[in-house]
Amino acid sequence: xxQLRLAVVVAGADLRRRLRNRSAVVVxxxxxxxxxxxxxxxxxxxxxxxxxIGVVDLDGSAASTEFVASLVAxxxxxxxxxxxxxxxxxQRSEARRRIDxxxxxxxxxxxxxxxxxxxxxxxxxxxxxxxxESVAQSIASGYERVRxxxxxxxxxxxxxxAEVMAAAGGAPPALTLEDRAVGGRELSPGAFYGxxxxxxxxxxxxxxxxxxxxxxxxxxxxxxxxxxxxTPGAILAGKTLSVAVLGFAGFVTxxxxxxxxxxxxxxxxxxxxxxxxxxxxxxxxxxxFVASLARSERQADAATAVTAFVLALLGGNFVGPNLPPxxxxxxxxxxxxxxxxxxxxxxxxxxxxxxxxxxxxxxxxMGVVFGALGVVRVRRVMLR
Amino acid sequence: MAVEGxxxxxxxxxxxGLLGPxxxxxxxxxxxxAGILRPDAGEVRVAGRPLTTSSxxxxxxxxxxxxxxxxxxxxxxxxxxxxxxxxxGLGGRPLATRMAQVLDLVGLADRxxxxxxxxxxxxxxxxxxxxxxxxxxxxxxxxxxxxxxDPQSRNQILTSIETLGGEGLSVLYTTHYMEEAERLxxxxxxxxHGVLIAEGTRRxxxxxxxxxxVIAVELAGDxxxxxxxxxxCRALPAVSGVRVADHRVEVLVDDADAVxxxxxxxxxxxxxxxxxxxxxxxxxxxxxxxxxxxxxxx
Numbered sequence: 001x002x003q004l005r006l007a008v009v010v011a012g013a014d015l016r017r018r019l020r021n022r023s024a025v026v027v028x029x030x031x032x033x034x035x036x037x038x039x040x041x042x043x044x045x046x047x048x049x050x051x052x053i054g055v056v057d058l059d060g061s062a063a064s065t066e067f068v069a070s071l072v073a074x075x076x077x078x079x080x081x082x083x084x085x086x087x088x089x090x091q092r093s094e095a096r097r098r099i100d101x102x103x104x105x106x107x108x109x110x111x112x113x114x115x116x117x118x119x120x121x122x123x124x125x126x127x128x129x130x131x132x133e134s135v136a137q138s139i140a141s142g143y144e145r146v147r148x149x150x151x152x153x154x155x156x157x158x159x160x161x162a163e164v165m166a167a168a169g170g171a172p173p174a175l176t177l178e179d180r181a182v183g184g185r186e187l188s189p190g191a192f193y194g195x196x197x198x199x200x201x202x203x204x205x206x207x208x209x210x211x212x213x214x215x216x217x218x219x220x221x222x223x224x225x226x227x228x229x230x231t232p233g234a235i236l237a238g239k240t241l242s243v244a245v246l247g248f249a250g251f252v253t254x255x256x257x258x259x260x261x262x263x264x265x266x267x268x269x270x271x272x273x274x275x276x277x278x279x280x281x282x283x284x285x286x287x288x289f290v291a292s293l294a295r296s297e298r299q300a301d302a303a304t305a306v307t308a309f310v311l312a313l314l315g316g317n318f319v320g321p322n323l324p325p326x327x328x329x330x331x332x333x334x335x336x337x338x339x340x341x342x343x344x345x346x347x348x349x350x351x352x353x354x355x356x357x358x359x360x361x362x363x364x365x366m367g368v369v370f371g372a373l374g375v376v377r378v379r380r381v382m383l384r
Numbered sequence: 385m386a387v388e389g390x391x392x393x394x395x396x397x398x399x400x401g402l403l404g405p406x407x408x409x410x411x412x413x414x415x416x417x418a419g420i421l422r423p424d425a426g427e428v429r430v431a432g433r434p435l436t437t438s439s440x441x442x443x444x445x446x447x448x449x450x451x452x453x454x455x456x457x458x459x460x461x462x463x464x465x466x467x468x469x470x471x472x473g474l475g476g477r478p479l480a481t482r483m484a485q486v487l488d489l490v491g492l493a494d495r496x497x498x499x500x501x502x503x504x505x506x507x508x509x510x511x512x513x514x515x516x517x518x519x520x521x522x523x524x525x526x527x528x529x530x531x532x533x534d535p536q537s538r539n540q541i542l543t544s545i546e547t548l549g550g551e552g553l554s555v556l557y558t559t560h561y562m563e564e565a566e567r568l569x570x571x572x573x574x575x576x577h578g579v580l581i582a583e584g585t586r587r588x589x590x591x592x593x594x595x596x597x598v599i600a601v602e603l604a605g606d607x608x609x610x611x612x613x614x615x616x617c618r619a620l621p622a623v624s625g626v627r628v629a630d631h632r633v634e635v636l637v638d639d640a641d642a643v644x645x646x647x648x649x650x651x652x653x654x655x656x657x658x659x660x661x662x663x664x665x666x667x668x669x670x671x672x673x674x675x676x677x678x679x680x681x682x
Contacts, residue, residue: 009471013463016459016463219452220453224515
């Protein structure tokens with residue numbers, strides 16, 4: 001109990017010093033908040049843009065004309081994809097020209113007699129090209145379904161209905177694109193990149209505990225503390241507690257600011273707080289272990305920075321929620337990956353506290369294991 | 385610096401000096417005495433209780449003033465004192481009272497709320513000492529507390545330590561300034577290459593190397609007879625030897641203070657007018673040079 005009280009004394013003094021230090025305030029609060037906002041504006045803006053797709057009707061029949069008109073009309077109300085009919089002579093060339101000039105990201109070319117569908121792409125807008133490809137495949141499969149139905153009923157000697165015959169002789173059903181996120185709510189870029197940057201900056205905030213041991217060893221204040229009734233464990237616990245409080249406060253600040261000012265809800269508050277706490281613990285453990293391997297404060301600073309950015313790259317902090325398959329596999333090795341996956345799930349309402357229990361367990365485990373290894377090493381440094 | 389086979393004790397109210405050049409093992413020794421370093425073998429006892437790195441109660445009997453300015457420069461003296469006082473278990477009114485007392489003792493009461501980083505070197509040293517004294521330790525350990533200090537602050541620090549010694553505080557004082565050791569320390573241990581090579585009072589150390597105090601008597605007038613005074617002094621039992629040069633007679637004794645009046649009396653009895661008297665005592669520098677073959681500040 002006495003050592004716990006002494007740990008709180010150490011934490012209080014450390015916290016006071018950190019808050020007086022502008023760089024600590026920048027790292028804990030301003031850095032993650034500003035970068036989170038910048039990333040969400042840049043990347044979020046990109047995801048929110050409209051895909052411009054041209055439609056070229058080489059068939060020119062009444063059915064194909066009607067299909068193009070209905071495709072444009074059916075998607076006129078949503079912001080994600082806009083279809084623009086290309087008319088007049090040399091429609092295909094015109095589509096190509098407008099793609100080259102950047103007016104369009106891709107174009108769907110309906111062949112004569114609906115016997116082919118071609119997609120023209122802008123190499124610089126691969127996502128628009130993929131959207132156009134998907135639309136083209138949907139058109140083709142819808143048309144093929146109707147034709148197979150007619151052929152099948154005819155083979156069976158059944159006379160198809162008037163509606164089926166009309167569909168078989170005309171255009172495929174109008175295609176409407178819907179923008180729907182898994183779980184019911186679209187992922188908020190503000191919430192994702194807010195959490196992402198908060199996790200990244202945590203390494204610098206909570207890693208300061210072990211780094212300050214190395215620094216205070218040089219200045220003599222560590223020796224002076226060790227000469228008091230406070231044990232090395234209590235001193236280290238106090239230092240860790242102060243930076244954990246600071247890191248958690250930074251996390252909460254990013255949460256509140258992005259939620260209130262930018263309307264980016266993070267999900268169930270209880271689950272969010274639990275996930276923040278587990279993330280702080282995990283990062284504190286890893287950062288303490290990394291810093292404990294260093295011989296000087298400068299080495300510890302460098303090691304912490306390298307570790308923070310490598311784990312951020314592997315964990316998907318800079319990539320967004322849709323990781324490539326290899327990165328998705330690697331991200332499970334990092335606290336960043338586990339934390340961001342769960343923050344994303346909470347953010348889209350795809351998960352609550354119960355669904356992220358595994359992540360909480362893994363993050364806590366990482367914190368305990370790496371933290372224990374780090375504490376053993378740092379304690380040895382303290383008494384060296 | 386590794387140390388080996390070091391044994392010494394400090395009585396209550398005694399100031400014990402550890403004297404040695406840089407790298408002789410002084411800081412290593414006091415780190416073990418303060419419970420910061422764990423000795424490979426042997427035992428440290430403070431106030432009758434064994435001390436280890438985890439002896440929380442025994443550590444409370446120790447006040448450490450490290451060689452470095454072991455203070456947070458971004459905090460004020462008051463904030464530093466509060467922090468280290470709380471680590472020593474102080475709080476509330478007792479802490480406030482002690483803070484006022486130690487700040488007054490080291491002469492920083494009027495600058496107590498300034499950031500330590502804004503202090504001069506001497507003020508930082510004094511604040512450094514104040515923290516070590518805050519919890520009224522039974523043993524105060526001072527590791528070269530006057531390094532880099534201006535003469536005025538240095539004198540103030542030494543006077544404070546003399547006062548504390550007079551109040552019954554045991555002091556372990558390391559320095560490589562022999563004049564500080566001679567002024568403050570009741571007993572002195574000489575460290576060299578991690579080994580305690582000699583220990584005792586200054587007089588005991590001097591006696592150990594066979595050096596003597598020298599009473600030099602200058603006789604007035606060209607017709608003085610220094611040999612007459614020399615003859616009379618050689619007959620005194622406390623005199624180890626006599627040297628004569630021109631009108632000057634040098635009398636070698638073990639304790640100049642005890643013999644000085646007798647030597648002056650002999651000159652008067654012989655009718656020899658004296659124009660001047662000086663006493664030279666062999667210092668610790670001489671002792672150190674004799675014991676190690678090198679100067680203290682090498």
